[in-house]
Amino acid sequence: MTPIFAIGDIHGQIDRLHEALEMIERDDDSDAPVVFLGDYVDRGPDSRAVIDTLMRGQAEGRPWTCLMGNHDRYVLRFLDNPLYDDPQTSRPLLWTDPPLGGRATLASYGVNVGDHRTLTAIRDDAAEAIPQAHLDWIAALPRLHEADHQIFVHAGLRPGVPLDAQAEDDLIWIRKPFLETEHDWGRLVVHGHTALDFPQLYANRLNLDGGAGYGRPLFPALLLGREAFLLGPGGRTRL
Template sequence: MTPIFAIGDIHGQIDQLHAALEAIATDDHADAPIVFLGDYVDRGPDSRAVIDLLMQGQAEGKPWTCLMGNHDRFLLRFLDNPRYMDPAVSRPLLWTDPPLGGARTLASYGVDVSEGRELRDIHADALEAIPQAHRDWIATLPRYHETEEQIFVHAGLRPGVLLNYQKEDDLVWIRAPFLDWQGDWGRLVVHGHTALDVPQLYPNRLNMDGGAGYGRPLYPALLLGREAFLLGPMGRVRL
C-alpha cells in the first residue's frame, strides 16, 4: 500500500492549514504526497494566505496535488460576472452574500467590502487586487486525482458514470446522488464539500470535510489503501 495524505476543505483557515501540515510533518510517512480536496477560499479569515502557501509549496517541488472546489470556481466566476449565481446553490445567492463567504475572501486581498458599497465598485477593486497568478492557478486546478487505490475529488461522483465522463458541476457540487449511493467504486473515493463535525469513513468513501469553514479543526488523514487515520496532537487515530 502506497501512503498518501488528504486534507479537506480549508476555507481560508491559514492557522488550521499550518497545524495540519505540522501534523503530517511528524508522521512516519511525512514525505508522502498530499492531496488537497479544494475549497481553499471563503468564510475563513485569510484565503489569500492559503493560496500563497499552496502555490509556494508546489513551486518548491513538494508532492502536493490541489483539486478545484466549488468555492474556488465561484471566485473565478465572480471576477467574470459579479452577479453570477450558481444554479447548484440551494437558493439564489451572490458569491459575496454572507452564506457563501466570498466577501471574506475579498477582504483577505485588501478589498473594501464594507456594507453599503456598490457591487460594481467591489468588483472593480477585486479585479485589481487579486493577482493574475492566483486566478491562473485556480483555473488550472485538476477536478480529480487518481491513484491505484483511491479517487480524490472535491464533492463526489455521479453513480453510473465513468470517471472520465463525469461533469465538472458534479465533481465540485454533487451531494445526494453520491452521498446516498452504497455501491463500490472499485477504489476508495476521498472527498470533501459536505461538512461534518469530523471526517468520517464509510464502506465506499471517506468524507474529509470536518467543517473548518465553520471553525472546526482541519484534520489531515493518512491513507493506506482503504484504511484511514486522522492525524492530530495525539498522533494517528484510525477511522
C-alpha cells in the first residue's frame, strides 16, 4: 500500500506546522508525499511564515501538494475588494471581521490593521506588503488532489456531482450536504475545513481539522489505503 501523509488546517500556526513536519521526518515513511489541506492563513499569528515554509519546501523539491482553502482565497478576494463578503459564509462577514481572522494574516505581513484605519487604506498597504510570489502561489493552488486510494480536498464534495464537475465553492466551502452523506466515493475523502476537537475517521471520509486555528494541536496523518494513523511524539496511533 502506497503511504501518503496529510496535514489539516494550519491557520497561521507556524510552531504547530514545524512540529507536524518533525513528526513526519521521524516516521519510517518520511519520504512519502505530503498533502496539505488548505487554510494556511488567518487567526494564528504567523500566516506569512507558514506560506514561506510551504513555498520553500516545494522549491526544494519536497513531494508536497498544497490545496486551496476558503481562507486562502479570501486573501485574493480582499485585495480585489476590501468589502468582499463571501456568500458562502454562515452570516455576513468581512475577511477582517474577528471570526474570520484576516487581520492576523495582514499583521503577519507588517500591515497596520488598527481599528481607526479604513479598509481601503489597509487593502492598499496589503497590496504593497504581500509579496506577489505569495499571491501567485495562492492563486495557483489546486482545489483537489487524487491518489490511488484517497481524494484530498479542503472542505468536501457535493453528492451527486461527478468529481470533474465539482464547483470550486463546494470544494473549499461545503459542509452539510457533504458531512451528512453516507455516499461512498470509491476512495477515502480526506478533508479539513470543519473544525473538530480531534480528527475523526468515518466510513467514507477523514476529517483532519483538529482546530489548530483555535489553539488546538495540528495532527499530521499517515494514510495507507483507507487506514489512517495520527502521528504524535510516540509515533503512529491508528484511528
